[in-house]
Amino acid sequence: MKSAVIVFPGSNREGDMVRALTLAGSDAQKVWHAETDLPKGTDLVVLPGGFSYGDYLRCGAIAGRATVMDAVRAHAARGGLVLGVCNGFQILCEAGLLPGILMRNANLKFICHRQFLRVERNDTAFTKAYVKGQAIDVCVAHGEGNYTADEETLKRLEGEGLVAFRYADAQGHVTQDANRNGSMNSIAGIYSTKLNVLGMMPHPENLVENLVGGTDGRGLFESLVSSFSKAA
C-alpha cells in the first residue's frame, strides 16, 4: 500500500506518521504541499499533525487551500483513502472534505495527555483491526479540538454512523469527564459519507511501539494496510 504524507510549512508530525505507516508495512513517502499531483499509485493520503502556517487565520485554513489539496480532493472524490490527524483533521474540515469545524477547547487550555477512545464501528478501512466498542489508548495534544457542527450536520453524522471515535474512559464508557475539549457528542473523529475520509484529533501514530508506552494506535495503520493487501 502506497501512502503519501503531505508536508505543509509548520507540519511537525510527518516523521512519526511515516514511521507508523512503515511499521505497518506501507510504502510511505512525504509530499510537499506545493506539488500539483500525488505520486503515481498513491492509495492513502495522510495529512499529519502540527501547526501548518502557524495556525494563522484559523487552524488549517491556509493549508486547506494549498495547491496539493486539489489533488487530495480529486483522490477523495475517486473513493481514495484520506486520513487527517490533529491539524490534519482541521485541514480536512477547512478544505470542505469533512463537515464542521474544530473550535478552541472549551476550557481554553492546550491539552496534552493519554486518552482512551471508543471505536464506534470496525467495518471501515481504518478500523477493521479493532473490535466495535473497544477502548483504545492513544494521545491527544491540541488547543483547538472542540468539534462543532450545526444541528443538522450533527444529526446526519449520528444518523449515518459517521462518528468514528468518541472520547471515553478506559472501559469504553463515553463520559463527560473524558471529553476534555468540549466536543459535541464527545466526537474525536468522523468519516466522510463514503467512509473513505477519516479526520481525528487524537494521535494513533504516537502509540505504535512498546518502547514509547503502547501499541493501541497500530491497529489503525494495520487496518489500512490489510484493506489493500486484500483488494490487490
Add this chain to the structure above:
Amino acid sequence: MKARVTVTLKNGVLDPQGKAIEGALKSLGVEGIDGVRQGKVFDIELGTADKVQAEAQLKAACEKLLANTVIENYRVEIA
C-alpha cells in the same frame, strides 16, 4: 481603494475566547459589560477603482478564505 472586512462568529456559536475576555474585564473592575464576542478585522488595499469590481473581489476573498461560513459571518466596507 481601501476596504475593511470584519469577520464575526455567528449567533449561537460558542466563543470561549470572548467569554475569557469578558471574565478578564470583570476581574479588572470594568463595569457594565454584558457580553464579549471576539472577531477579526482585515484592512485590505485594492488595485481597482471600480466599486462593483472591488465588491466582487472582496466577496470572493471572504468566501474562499477570510471567513469560514460554517461558523462566521463577514461584513465588507469600502472606503
